[in-house]
Amino acid sequence: xxxxxxxxxxxxxxxxxxxxxxxxxxxxxxxxxxxxxxxxxxxxxxxxxxxxxxxxxxxxxxxxxxxxxxxxxxxxxxxxxxxxxxxxxxxxxxxxxxxxxxxxxxxxxxxxxxxxxxxxxxxxxxxxxxxxxxxxxxxxxxxxxxxxxxxxxxxxxxxxxxxxxxxxxxxxxxxxxxxxxxxxxxxxxxxxxxxxxxxxxxxxxxxxxxxxxxxxxxxxxxxxxxxxxxxxxxxxxx
Numbered sequence: 001x002x003x004x005x006x007x008x009x010x011x012x013x014x015x016x017x018x019x020x021x022x023x024x025x026x027x028x029x030x031x032x033x034x035x036x037x038x039x040x041x042x043x044x045x046x047x048x049x050x051x052x053x054x055x056x057x058x059x060x061x062x063x064x065x066x067x068x069x070x071x072x073x074x075x076x077x078x079x080x081x082x083x084x085x086x087x088x089x090x091x092x093x094x095x096x097x098x099x100x101x102x103x104x105x106x107x108x109x110x111x112x113x114x115x116x117x118x119x120x121x122x123x124x125x126x127x128x129x130x131x132x133x134x135x136x137x138x139x140x141x142x143x144x145x146x147x148x149x150x151x152x153x154x155x156x157x158x159x160x161x162x163x164x165x166x167x168x169x170x171x172x173x174x175x176x177x178x179x180x181x182x183x184x185x186x187x188x189x190x191x192x193x194x195x196x197x198x199x200x201x202x203x204x205x206x207x208x209x210x211x212x213x214x215x216x217x218x219x220x221x222x223x224x225x226x227x228x229x230x231x232x233x234x235x236x237x238x
Contacts, residue, residue: 017056021039029213030086031088032084033087035052037079037202053087070089082205082206083204083206107164107165107206108204109163110186111162112184116153124146125138125181126139126147127145127173149175150165155234157234158233164207176193186204187203199233205224205227207223208221208224209222
């Protein structure tokens with residue numbers, strides 16, 4: 001993150017909104033929110049209304065179902081992952097943000113099992129998905145998409161480790177698979193980790209994001225902080 005980007009980092013007074021979301025920033029082109037764990041980004045066949053997309057559409061329409069205002073999904077977080085999401089308020093803003101997505105800088109926090117032998121590093125593999133919708137690493141480039149995950153250990157405690165993760169690519173379940181295959185599954189990951197005794201939620205959080213504003217190009221940077229339950233997992237005092 002550049003000095004100019006750091007100067008625009010925003011940690012404003014948090015305003016609670018529908019669905020337990022927190023709006024960090026809003027202007028005529030975009031909405032930046034913090035999604036709680038358990039909330040879908042977009043609708044599924046089983047649940048079309050209990051989603052960040054649906055709730056924010058209702059928010060910008062101010063309860064008027066005839067309103068033409070709406071939000072557009074720029075990217076997604078897994079249902080069990082908390083953290084920062086960007087929504088555009090126009091097709092043009094969405095297109096600009098997505099076209100420049102590779103330049104968007106994203107950091108996650110995760111609490112993982114055990115202590116990592118290497119306190120900083122980079123995990124790279126080709127990720128593929130089987131018929132059971134389970135993602136795994138493969139050595140065959142023809143079967144998978146290349147994924148890169150940088151990490152740095154921040155804290156250790158109670159047999160767990162807090163890591164800062166710099167997401168260099170955005171493949172499905174990338175962080176969860178990379179750490180599970182290292183033998184350090186994300187705490188609370190029922191799909192790749194096989195335990196839920198520490199916490200009812202997945203201990204994965206999209207903490208910071210930095211990008212260029214889709215209209216004026218101004219550097220934008222947001223920090224959602226660390227969830228309180230991550231500190232409790234590591235044995236920190238409240």
